[in-house]
Amino acid sequence: MFLINCPYCGERDQSEFSAGGEAHIIRPKQPTEMSDDQWAEYLFMRKNIKGIQFERWNHSHGCRKWFNMVRDTSNDKIHAVYKMGEKPPV
Amino acid sequence: MSKNLRIPNNKFIDQTSRISFKFDNKTFYGFKGDTLASALLANNIHLVGRSFKYHRPRGIMACGSEEPNAIVQVGNDASMTEPNTRATEIELYEGLEVTSQNCWPSVNFDLGAVNNFFSPIIPAAFYYKTFMWPSNFWKLYEYFIRKSAGLGKSPTEPDKDIYDHRYLHCDVLVIGGGISGIIAAKIAAKNNLNTVLIDDKNTLGGTTIFQENECFKINNSYSNKWLKKEIETLKSLKNLTIKTRTSLAAYHSYNYLLARENLTDHLDINEKKDKIRQRLWKIRAKKVIIATGAMERPLIFNNNDRPGIMLASSIKKYIDYYGVKCGQKVSLFTNNDSAYETAISLNNSGVIVNSVVDIRDKTNSLIVKQAEKLGIKIHWKSTVVNTNGYKKINSIEIMKLSDDGSNVLGKKIKEECDCIGISGGWTPRVHLFTQSGGKLKFRDEDNVFLPDKTGLDQISIGSCNGDFELDQVIKNSVKLTNKFLKVNNNDFENLEIITSKEIDKKNIWLLPSDKPLGKTKPFLDFQNDSTANDIKLALREGFKSIEHVKRYTTTGMATDQGKLSNMHALGIIAETAGVKMGELGTTTFRPPYTPLTFGAIVGRNVGEFFDIIRRTPIHDWHVENKAEFENVGQWKRAWYYPKDNENMHEAVQRESKAARDSAGILDASTLGKIDIQGSDASEFLNRVYTNAWSKLEIGKCRYGLMLNEDGMVYDDGVTTRLSENHYLMTTTTGGAANVLSKLEDYLQTEWPELDVYLTSVTDHYGTVSVCGPNSKKILSKVIPDLDLSDKEFPHMSFKNALIDNIKCRVMRISFTGEHSYEINIQSSYARSVWEKCYDAGKEFNITPYGTETMHLLRAEKGFIIAGQDTDGTMTPVDLQMDWVISKKKYDFIGKRSLYRSDTIRDDRKQLVGLLTDDPKEVLEEGAQIVAEKNKQPIEMLGHVTSSYFSPNLNKSIALAIVKNGKKMKGQKLFVPMQNKTINVTITDTVFLDKENKRLNA
Incomplete structure (x- = not known):
């Protein structure tokens, strides 16, 4: 059970959060101009990395805010959390 | 029996307090402080059970949780009996009754022991190998195998005991109260760290506490004497909490641990009553010190x-x-x-x-x-x-x-x-270390697996870390703990330790x-x-x-x-x-370390506390009026209101007819309600619904369909423009929470520039829906001041009104196809408004109806229920709802997906109406639809999604999804059932009042 440091509320139990998949996938501004393949790439294709992964999380049973997380999926270590719109740490 | 098996003048067992207990229905005696195992041994009883497969006689082998043989059934009450309990862990109490397991008729004469003579022909995997053939004999084999499988008897009635859960946060958790755990706890607590020490036994001290041997001495006294003094000083430490009879069950990531504390298991049978039996501690520790020792x-x-x-x-x-x-x-x-x-x-x-x-x-x-x-x-x-x-x-x-x-x-x-x-x-108890994700290393010289790498803030000390000799145990525990806690405790320096070295x-x-x-x-x-x-x-x-x-x-x-x-x-x-x-390598050690009772796992979440129950503000009225209830998510919704021994079908037929003939009243409070405010609210709705919203006038309502980004229907509902920048959105009952979080997601992550605020107000308003040709007359009695003329208050519009000076919102919207109104009022007044409407409607035979009638009425009109007629694979085009998709809007959620090569296929499954050739025949929801009779194999074209007998049309009606169904209107298809095949014809989805005349009736 993770202990997640919500950027708005601080450390809270994982049970207060929900995971929202891969981060930094921006919804296309002009979807109509996209081919089926390009749209499918945005819509369906997600990475499943063993190692450092950038993820979206929502403090669903708390402040309801979405934020980003850098997590190592091989050992569940959370390396960073940062607000939506902020640049991912290098 | 043999009194000389007890040694008099024991330090740990109070030999003055005698306790009687029953083993296999015979009474024996032991002392306070005994375990069942020690008391049985004192009575010269070794044989306590039979082995699982060969039924060989087995005796007590160990003295702790590792005991493999001495597992017994405790109690014989149908609700409290507990199988597979280790005799070595049961503390003796007055009134304890246990029986041996896996033997019949008795542990001393067990007929199953005949297996032992056949053991040469019952090797590993005997059952897998033998009962494979002939394959249709399995049913017969299974009966006998099931009878001989399993150990012990499960209780047959609900557990009467009380269980509890609690959270615990600490700086340092020390697991194991043996010599190294005691040293670690002392160092931690003395350095102002909030420390918890837990041990599964009833006293601290591990095996050192009874070690009186010349070969193991500390400062010239027996090691147990030294440890006893250490335990005394522990009790005076402010920052230390000691929990005995507490067994650590699971060690998860981020130092999240579960421990089970036994509170009453050791008490006399008449002292247990009304007390919490076991408590599950959910522990979050900053640092964990594992001192779980080793087992022989x-x-x-x-x-x-x-x-x-x-x-x-x-x-x-x-x-x-x-x-x-x-x-x-x-x-x-x-x-x-x-x-x-x-x-x-x-x-x-x-x-x-x-x-x-x-x-x-x-x-x-x-x-x-x-x-x-x-x-x-x-x-x-x-x-x-x-x-x-x-x-x-x-x-x-x-x-x-x-x-x-x-x-x-x-x-x-x-x-x-x-x-x-x-x-x-000796085998170090590394179970908890590996549960937490730690990796082991192997030490060849004495064949032990030891803790190696871990990603958590934890250490293992003492014999679970491979130190087996007294001086090593003490020195390394002190050294490792000091380093781990970044402190410099010198309480244990200069100890004179004598120890025998292997x-x-x-x-x-x-x-x-x-x-x-x-x-x-x-x-x-x-x-x-x-x-x-x-x-x-x-x-x-x-x-x-x-x-x-x-x-x-x-x-x-x-x-x-x-x-x-x-x-x-x-x-x-x-x-x-x-x-x-x-x-x-090793096999994986999984939690729990020792078995947990189901009671401890579920805690207080039993019976009515199993899950949250949501009731509408009008719930009590439904109960008083004998409604049957249906679970919709966590909500209890009135399902139907049977009158004089009516069954469900009869009640629904009566309610449906009354709603169309005169008037019906429905509690719609469970519909999800989201308050949307902000200068960009219209633009936001434009982006989340398929249809256009910017031109919706203030005071008007509109039906909206929400898609997922993949183009599939997600939810639907009516949204009302209350003022320039203020909307009230309704969602399906089950979809409310998901819709809100989806909208928040887009707002926060994709469109943060929009000035929009979302608030869930589902529980804040109660909703009373009055429908039917007489609904206007009823409403005019309830709110006489309101102009209900079609000109002033047309279909799909809303008015603010007052009922007894309480503000309410009245929407003229309809899910039944009838002229109808929905009154939204602060929850606390909802029941009184309901009763007002009900009283006003009595002269018109106003009939309360439940969810079943609501479903029937909307099916007559071909209105979909998201989640029943859709299943996450239906686009609005598949639903024949093309009219709800705006052609002008550049973008909305899911738009681009509506013309992917797959979503524009003609032969997708599409929503259609079905009529049975025999109008009395009602189809089963979920029944499959095929094109030909008596052919195998045959393609399944689709299935029935909604099906009812309509009293208003006096025939059976159904909605279904059928491959290429749009083009098949009038075509005959078949619904094969177990005993018969039903002939059906594809029709339009609207069965009643195609011209929508009733809306303005």
């Missing part, structure tokens, strides 16, 4: 499972701690020094020690020399090749070992005994016998009856992975999870397969 290994030799064969260290605990002699003439069998401690303890208590059989050539450690000085005979370089005695051991046979240890030589010596203590070395080590996983292996029974897993032969058979049959061998032979799969058997299984596999143990 058995030795694997021929017939090593007879009652009276026990772990040497357990015999020592029974004599030194409980004051119980496990036998009168005891032999010991060992490959290491610790059995000598037992020999000395027994000797000092006046028990005859026949001899120590030691597989080593010779050794000269302090403790061995002391044993020799006491005149204890030692058979060096020898092994036990057989044991005798069916229900209790009566003799052992000893032979010399060959130089390489693979064979036995010379003359067989027979030694009479009534108990034998075996010791195969000099010679030797290990043979499977000890040889004078008989060939096939003729012997060297048991590995005592509870599941798997022998070394079974492991070898599995390897011969091609199993290589330890995980496969485990499952094939069931070694380590019993309720003890192989605590004693795993290391030997690994050793024998490694030896036979010629690989190194370190490379072979």
Whole structure:
């Protein structure tokens, strides 16, 4: 059970959060101009990395805010959390 | 029985308070502080159960959670009885009743023991191999196998005990109250760290607390005396919480741990009542110190499972701690020094020690020399090749070992005994460490797996970290704890420690016998009856992975999870397969460490607290008016209101007819309600719904359909524009929470520039829906001031109104196709408005209707229910709802997906209406639809999604999704059922009032 440091509320139990998949996938501004393949790439294709992964999380049973997380999926270590719109740490 | 098995003047057991208990319906006596096991042993009872497969007599073997044999059924009450409880962990209390398991008619005469004679033909995987053929006989086999499977009896009625959950946060959690745990807890607490020390026993001190041996001294006193003083000082430390009778069950990532505290299990039967029985602690610790110690290994030799064969260290605990002699003439069998401690303890208590059989050539450690000085005979370089005695051991046979240890030589010596203590070395309890994700390393010199790498803030200290000698244990525990906590405690400096050091080590996983292996029974897993032969058979049959061998032979799969058997299984596999143990690895240790009761797991979440129950503000009225309820998510919704013995069908037919003929009233409070405000609210709705919103006038309502980004229908509902920048959105009952979080997601992550605020107001308003041709008359009685003319208040519009000076919102919207109104009012007034409408409607036979009638009425009109007629694969085009998709809007959620190659296919499954040829025949929801009769195999074209008998049309109607259904109107199809095939015709989805005349009736 993770202990997640919500950027708005601080450390809270994982049970207060929900995971929202891969981060930094921006919804296309002009979807109509996209081919089926390009749209499918945005819509369906997600990475499943063993190692450092950038993820979206929502403090669903708390402040309801979405934020980003850098997590190592091989050992569940959370390396960073940062607000939506902020640049991912290098 | 034999009173002389108790040693008088014991320090730990109060021999003045006698306790009576029942074992297999016979009354026995023990003392306060006894475990069931020690009390039984004091009554000279070793035989307590039968093994799982061969029904061999089995006795108490250990003194703690690793006990494989002595598992018993506690209690006989249908709601409180508990199977598979370890006799070594049950604290004796007045009124305790236990029975032995897996035997019939009794543990002393068990008919199942006939299996033992057949054991040569019941090898590993016997059941898999034998009952495969003929395959249709399985039903017969299963009946008999099920009867003989399983250990113990489950309770048949709900548990009456109370269980509890609590959270605990601490700086340092120390697991294990032995000598190293006590040292660590003291260091932590004295350095102002909020510390919790837990131990599964009823007292602290581990095995050191009863260690009174010349070879183990601290500052010139026995090690137990020193430790006792340390425990006294612990009690005065402010920052320390000590929890005994608390067993750590699970160690998860981020130092999240679960521990079970026993609160009443040790109390007399009449003191248990109305108290919390067990509490599950959910612990979040900044740092964790594991000090769980080690457990003794058995030795694997021929017939090593007879009652009276026990772990040497357990015999020592029974004599030194409980004051119980496990036998009168005891032999010991060992490959290491610790059995000598037992020999000395027994000797000092006046028990005859026949001899120590030691597989080593010779050794000269302090403790061995002391044993020799006491005149204890030692058979060096020898092994036990057989044991005798069916229900209790009566003799052992000893032979010399060959130089390489693979064979036995010379003359067989027979030694009479009534108990034998075996010791195969020590296994660190690394279970919790590996549960937490830690990786192990193997130490070859004494064949132990030790904690290695971990990603968590934790350490292992003491013998669970591979330190087995007193001075090492103390020094390393102090050193590691100081370093881990970044403190510099010097309480334990300059201790004068005397300890016997083990000099010679030797290990043979499977000890040889004078008989060939096939003729012997060297048991590995005592509870599941798997022998070394079974492991070898599995390897011969091609199993290589330890995980496969485990499952094939069931070694380590019993309720003890192989605590004693795993290391030997690994050793024998490694030896036979010629690989190194370190490379072979271990099986996975999973939580819980010892079994948890279901009660402890669920805590208070039983009965009505199992899940949250949501009730509408009008709920009590429905109850008073005899409604039947339906669960919709967490909501309780009125399903139908049976009158005078009506069944559901009759009630629904009556309610449906009344709603169309005159008036009906529905509690719609459960619909999700989201308050949307902000200067960009219209733009936001434009982006989330398929249709256009910017031109919706203030005071008007509009139906909206929400898609997922993949173009599939997600939810629907009516949204009302309350003012320029203020909307009230409704969602389906089940979809409310998901819709809100989806909208928040887009707002926060994709469109943060939009000035929009979302608030869930589902619970804040109650909703009363009045429908039917007389609804206007009823409403005019309830709110006389409101102009209800079609011109002033047309369909799909809203008005603010007052009922008894309370503000409410009235929407003229309809889910039934009838002229209808929905009144939204602050929840606390909802029931009174409901009653007002009901009273006003009495003259029009206003009829309360539930969800079933609502579903029927909307189906007559062909209105979909998202989630019933859609299943996440339906686009609005599939639903024949093209009209709801704006052609002008550049973008909305899911738009681009509506013209992907897959979503524009003509032959997708589409929503259609179905009429049965026989109008009385009602289709089953979920029934499959095919194009031809009596053909196999045949393509399934689709299935029925909604089906009812319509009293208003006097015929059966249904909605269905059918491949290419749009183009098939008028076509005949078939619905094959188990006993018949039903003929149906595809129709339009709207069955009643296609012109929508009733809306303005």
